[in-house]
Amino acid sequence: IRLIWRNKRTKTVFLMSFAFVLYGLIFFTNPIYKEKMPAFLIFAALFTTGGFVINYGQFIPAWESSFYRMLMTQNLRYRLFLESKWSLMVVITGVLYVLSIPYLYFGLDIFLMITAGAIFNIGFNTLFLLYAGSFNRKRIDLNKSGFGNTQGTSATQFLIMIPVLGIPMFIFYLLNKFVGFNAGVIGIATIGVLALIFKNYFMNLIEKKYIKDKYATINAFNKAA
Structure with missing residues (x-):
């Protein structure tokens, strides 16, 4: 938390996450989405509570890129990180x-x-973004403003949005269309619950991926942003 509040980029992400709570007003107040495009309501629902997960999670571990080498020499277990x-x-x-x-x-x-x-x-996106973070190789300068700042952004950030937002929208669309609204909501929640149940299993896989890519990540972060 102190690291987030101490730096411009992370502070911006943190504050913007709370602004995203209001994002749903754009969709939930417009009847056309409920009548003709209900899948977009799921898009809004995900952003309402997922502003921080999405905007912060997609750049893990690049937030620590400026001192990642030092962090890895502290005998810090990846699992704890x-x-x-x-x-x-x-x-x-x-x-x-x-x-x-x-x-x-x-x-x-x-x-x-x-x-x-x-x-x-909480269930799926947190774990998926941690895994996706193992592919991050772009350094981030935490002292630069977060507004309009695309530093650290690569093709990875665009690709990860497909499962983060696309999967729940697609699942809800299918279940809502062929079964019903409740089935769509339950389907999305079920994926989250299952991810939580098998969290330790997935965390073990994620940890192994980070360990495998440890030196490649350190070398990439040592390069100029």
């Missing part, structure tokens, strides 16, 4: 979910979508 990142994303997602409670005003269906999105963010 990954667990700390996971816990941070989960806690802030939980806070954002609590802040989204006023969306009950728009109906129980909307809030159920937000709830399913939060479970998906």
Whole structure:
């Protein structure tokens, strides 16, 4: 938390995450989405509680790129590093979910979508973004402003948005169309719950990937941004 608040880039991501709670107002107040494009409501639901997970998680471990070599010489277990990142994303997602409670005003269906999105963010997206982070090779200067700053962005960031947002939208679309609304919501939440149940298994795989790519990541981060 102190690292986040001490640097411009991470502070911007942190504050913008809370602004994303209001993102749902764009979609939930427009009846056309509920009537003709309900899958986009899931998109909004994911962003409502997932602003931090998505914007912070996609750049792990580049946030530590300026001192990554030193970090890796401290006999720090990768598992501890990954667990700390996971816990941070989960806690802030939980806070954002609590802040989204006023969306009950728009109906129980909307809030159920937000709830399913939060479970998906906590279960699937946190783990997937940790894994995707093992491919990050772009250094980030934490002292530069986060507004309009694309430093650290590569093709990886664009590709990871497909499963992070595309999978739940596609699942909801299919289940909602052929089974019903409740099935769509339950389907998304189920993926999140299953990811949580098998968290330790996936964490072991993620840790092995980071260990395997340790020196490649250090060498990449040592290069100029």
